[in-house]
Amino acid sequence: MTTSRIPGFYDLTLxxxxxxxxxxxxxxxxxxIPLTSPLALDVASHMVENAIGTFSLPxxxxxxxxxxxxxxxxxxxxxxxxxxxxxxxMANLARASGGFTxxxxxxxxxxxxxxxxxxxxxxxxxxxxARKTELLTYVDAAESSLKSRGGGARDLEVRVIEESPIxxxxxxxxxxxxxxxxxxxxxxxxxxxLAPRIEEITGGKVHxxxxxNLTDKRMAKATCVIPVKELEFVAQDGILRYSGEEVRDGxxxxxxxxxxxxxxxATHNKGIMNGIDPVVIATGNDWRAIEAGAHAYAARSxxxxxxxxxxxxxxxxxxxxLEMPLAVGIVGGATKVHxxxxxxxxxxxxxxAGELAEIIVSVGLAQNMAALRALATEGIQRGHMSxxxxxxxxxxGASGELIEKVxxxxxxxxxxxxxxxxxxxxxxxxxx
Ligand code: MEV
Numbered sequence: 401m402t403t404s405r406i407p408g409f410y411d412l413t414l415x416x417x418x419x420x421x422x423x424x425x426x427x428x429x430x431x432x433i434p435l436t437s438p439l440a441l442d443v444a445s446h447m448v449e450n451a452i453g454t455f456s457l458p459x460x461x462x463x464x465x466x467x468x469x470x471x472x473x474x475x476x477x478x479x480x481x482x483x484x485x486x487x488x489x490m491a492n493l494a495r496a497s498g499g500f501t502x503x504x505x506x507x508x509x510x511x512x513x514x515x516x517x518x519x520x521x522x523x524x525x526x527x528x529x530a531r532k533t534e535l536l537t538y539v540d541a542a543e544s545s546l547k548s549r550g551g552g553a554r555d556l557e558v559r560v561i562e563e564s565p566i567x568x569x570x571x572x573x574x575x576x577x578x579x580x581x582x583x584x585x586x587x588x589x590x591x592x593x594l595a596p597r598i599e600e601i602t603g604g605k606v607h608x609x610x611x612x613n614l615t616d617k618r619m620a621k622a623t624c625v626i627p628v629k630e631l632e633f634v635a636q637d638g639i640l641r642y643s644g645e646e647v648r649d650g651x652x653x654x655x656x657x658x659x660x661x662x663x664x665x666a667t668h669n670k671g672i673m674n675g676i677d678p679v680v681i682a683t684g685n686d687w688r689a690i691e692a693g694a695h696a697y698a699a700r701s702x703x704x705x706x707x708x709x710x711x712x713x714x715x716x717x718x719x720x721x722l723e724m725p726l727a728v729g730i731v732g733g734a735t736k737v738h739x740x741x742x743x744x745x746x747x748x749x750x751x752x753a754g755e756l757a758e759i760i761v762s763v764g765l766a767q768n769m770a771a772l773r774a775l776a777t778e779g780i781q782r783g784h785m786s787x788x789x790x791x792x793x794x795x796x797g798a799s800g801e802l803i804e805k806v807x808x809x810x811x812x813x814x815x816x817x818x819x820x821x822x823x824x825x826x827x828x829x830x831x832x
Contacts (some may be wrong), residue, residue: 406463426749442600450786456477461747475643486771502620502622504619506615510575514607515602516572524570529556546579550577551578559573584686591610621723626769656708666704667683671768672724673690684734707723720769760793793810
């Protein structure tokens with residue numbers, strides 16, 4: 401049985417953490433190796449053009465997550481301190497009421513065909529729709545690995561763009577079920593196949609044929625309910641600084657800021673993406689696509705706003721909800737060729753792309769709560785400082801156990817600066 405509860409994980413050495421993870425996860429020590437070693441150069445050189453090497457980032461495991469009643473260990477690839485800790489902490493609070501409840505829609509992607517030079521766009525649109533069944537059958541007649549897994553063309557939609565820098569034109573949307581893939585290749589191939597038929601029917605010229613990253617038919621949603629008692633904020637000195645009600649209301653007020661103001665919403669949503677992107681990257685998925693979809697969706701009303709909502713229920717519990725497009729896959733693309741991505745998927749024990757999206761959206765919600773809780777109480781700098789101090793200590797030349805010692809002293813002094821780190825380091829080294 402996988403457990404996402406590994407007490408004391410943070411305080412273990414890296415080697416001890418690996419051993420604990422092998423015990424707690426579905427992965428054997430051997431299967432963990434891809435997550436702990438660099439990508440082989442020959443694989444890298446087949447993934448992109450002109451490869452000369454690889455670039456590493458830390459991979460941490462977020463703990464305590466329970467999603468839809470199942471314990472999940474979350475691999476997160478990220479350079480920013482506090483994110484893995486923040487997600488793990490909030491997942492622990494959410495456990496008190498059963499963790500995260502998440503759902504995902506059918507994996508329907510949208511492929512777009514831009515049709516130019518159409519004489520009567522409205523009439524052409526009608527002609528395309530009248531032949532929908534025939535066109536979908538035509539798209540599906542081509543060989544495709546997704547079709548054998550139950551995917552394929554599902555629907556056609558037609559839109560007339562009335563105004564643009566080049567005037568009026570027609571857009572055909574091909575709705576394509578990509579099952580467990582992210583699906584970009586399948587959708588683009590299908591669009592290219594469909595294009596000549598659309599030209600015949602509309603009398604126009606198909607220009608672009610490409611998927612849309614605003615995957616608003618492929619949504620994922622997570623909710624969590626945090627009992628107000630769990631929200632009590634006890635400072636490091638053991639003193640209760642904020643009651644549960646104060647923290648809850650502070651989080652709701654912070655959300656209201658993002659709901660009403662695009663300047664704040666951008667940062668609020670960045671905090672959500674702090675949780676989303678690291679899992680997207682760890683699983684070999686396209687994080688630029690996810691970012692593009694998330695922010696376009698946040699602006700869907702014409703005004704950019706918060707992706708999440710925070711409120712209280714009748715019992716006074718804090719209720720969080722995050723719904724956003726999440727086009728991720730577990731087959732094909734980098735997920736297939738990158739051994740660490742495969743191991744990451746296995747670590748989470750996910751069996752479908754939808755299940756992966758449900759976990760990722762839950763991590764986004766946890767991360768959002770971590771940021772809002774910190775911002776609504778002592779501010780984020782305090783939490784950031786001890787981890788930031790370690791980075792400064794390393795940059796100042798500390799190694800081994802001196803990293804922790806220099807960082808702790810700077811954190812205690814409340815001065816985290818390179819010059820101070822160097823001074824402390826010199827004193828410690830000379831005192832050896
Ligand atoms: C920092 O990476 C993320 C935050 O700015 C998010 C937020 O402000 O909600 C702390």
